[in-house]
Amino acid sequence: MNFREHEDGGIEIDEIDSFFGALIRELPGIACSDDDKTEARIYQSPTNGTDEDADSDWKRTVEPELRELFSSALDLVVENLAAMKDTAPTLRIPASHVDAWMHTLNRARLSLAAQWDIGEQDTQSRHTSRERDPERAMALLKIEVYGMLLEFLVRTKWRE
Amino acid sequence: MTTFTPRLGPSAPDLDVLEDTETEEALDTPWNVIVHNDPINLMSYVTLVFMRIFGMSKKKAETHMREVHQRGKSLVWSGAREQAEYYVQQLHQALLLATMEQSQ
Numbered sequence A: 001m002n003f004r005e006h007e008d009g010g011i012e013i014d015e016i017d018s019f020f021g022a023l024i025r026e027l028p029g030i031a032c033s034d035d036d037k038t039e040a041r042i043y044q045s046p047t048n049g050t051d052e053d054a055d056s057d058w059k060r061t062v063e064p065e066l067r068e069l070f071s072s073a074l075d076l077v078v079e080n081l082a083a084m085k086d087t088a089p090t091l092r093i094p095a096s097h098v099d100a101w102m103h104t105l106n107r108a109r110l111s112l113a114a115q116w117d118i119g120e121q122d123t124q125s126r127h128t129s130r131e132r133d134p135e136r137a138m139a140l141l142k143i144e145v146y147g148m149l150l151e152f153l154v155r156t157k158w159r160e
Numbered sequence B: 001m002t003t004f005t006p007r008l009g010p011s012a013p014d015l016d017v018l019e020d021t022e023t024e025e026a027l028d029t030p031w032n033v034i035v036h037n038d039p040i041n042l043m044s045y046v047t048l049v050f051m052r053i054f055g056m057s058k059k060k061a062e063t064h065m066r067e068v069h070q071r072g073k074s075l076v077w078s079g080a081r082e083q084a085e086y087y088v089q090q091l092h093q094a095l096l097l098a099t100m101e102q103s104q
Helices: A018-031 A036-042 A052-082 A095-115 A120-125 A134-158 B021-028 B043-054 B058-071 B081-093
Strands: A002-005 A011-014 A091-093 B031-036 B073-079 B097-102
Touching: A011 A134, A018 A052, A018 A095, A018 A134, A036 A095, A052 A091, A052 A095, A052 B081, A091 A095, A095 A134, A134 B043, B031 B058, B031 B081, B043 B058, B043 B073, B043 B081, B058 B073, B073 B081, B081 B097
Parallel strands: none
Antiparallel strands: A002 A011, A011 A091, B031 B073, B031 B097
16 A cells, blocks of 8 residues: 655555455444434533533534534545545545545544543553454554554645 | 613613623633543644644644643633634534633
């Protein structure tokens, strides 16, 4: 798998193996999870319950805006994934879509962490291989893989 | 907080005007924007978000990022409530754990 950054800020990832290809195609579905734990993590209250009126106003006015923004980001990611062929797949992320990818990768990581109660202990000990529950182990692996791609995108943005 | 209902018009000749100093003080008291630790958000990502939202240098952004990571939270901005709300919204948009509270 090769990561390339083009002069215009676009990203290209080629020689994608089937495993990484499958994980990356799962990204939109994971990112838009709407279970209670994920919703609570993604849509926070600004005062954490200390000012109920402010939190309620926030839910009514700010949250719908955030939902719209998050949905727009997801649409761009889906668009780029749709253009990725099944055989010898290459992922092309235009410069104008990089922020949407960073957001969606981060959202997917947070969603997985919320669903599987993944915390500091899990991320610091890097004991993916010691996790006995195969589904939780897969969630940890996805968090790491999406994190690797996110790290690459962040570093391209640092150079701007 | 001092509250009063002004009695206006001709039927209220003895209008009491109370100075609502506590409210004025409350309005003047700055609001703090606080970012809380989250074990999932990448340190590099948090640094980038601070640079973008607050226009911090990379060095300053990293200092705040480390404070979040090591102490559990960092006060990243302080000032008027409206601006604090704007920053919290931006931080939530970037999926960082952020709250606002009035300074003590």
